[in-house]
Amino acid sequence: MTDKLEDTEKRFLKNFGLHIGMFLGLLVVQTFALELFDLATWAKVAVTVAPVVPILFLVLSVVRNYRQMDEFMQRVHGESLLWTIGILGAASFTYGMLERVLGIVPPISVIWLLPTVAFMSGLVNFILMRHYDGE
C-alpha cells in the first residue's frame, strides 16, 4: 500500500473509532437521560435520535474513504455494496411476504438494518477480496 493510501486508511480508521465511540457515548446518555429525567417530548425525541448524528458522520467518512481508494478497491467495494443490497433486498422481501401474507414470522425492527448492511458488506468485501487477490 502506498504512503498516501496508508495515510488515508489510518485517518479513516481513526475517524471510524471516534464516531463509533461518540455513538456508544450518546447511547449511554440516551439510556440514562430517558431513565432518570422526566423530559419534555421534544427533549425525549432529541435524546433518542442523538446517536444518529455520529452515524451520519461515519457515513461521510466511509464515502470520503471510498473516494480516496484506487480503482480496483473501488470496484471491490462497489461490488460488495451491490451484492449486499441485492441479498438484503431479496431477504427482506422474502421475510416481509412471510410476515405479511402468512404471518408465520414475527416482525423485525428496522433498527437492525444499518448494522446488518455494515456486517454484510464487510463480509462480502472480505470474500471478494480473497477471490480477486488469489492467483
Place this chain on the structure above:
Amino acid sequence: MENKLRVLRAENKWSQAELAQRLGVSRQAVNAIETGKHDPSLTLAFSIAEVFSLSIEEVFDPKS
C-alpha cells in the same frame, strides 16, 4: 486482457508492493491486474507503461 506485468516486474526485481508504491495503488490492485482479474483504466495503464519506460502496447495486449 493479457499483460506482461509479472514478467516486467520480475525483470526489475520489484515486489508487488514496490510496484504498487510506484503506481500509487494497492498491492491487491497490482495482483489483480497481473492475474487478469482487473483491467486497468487508461490512466493507470499509462502509469504502468511509464513506470517500465514502455508504451502501453508493449505491456498490454488488447487482442487476447
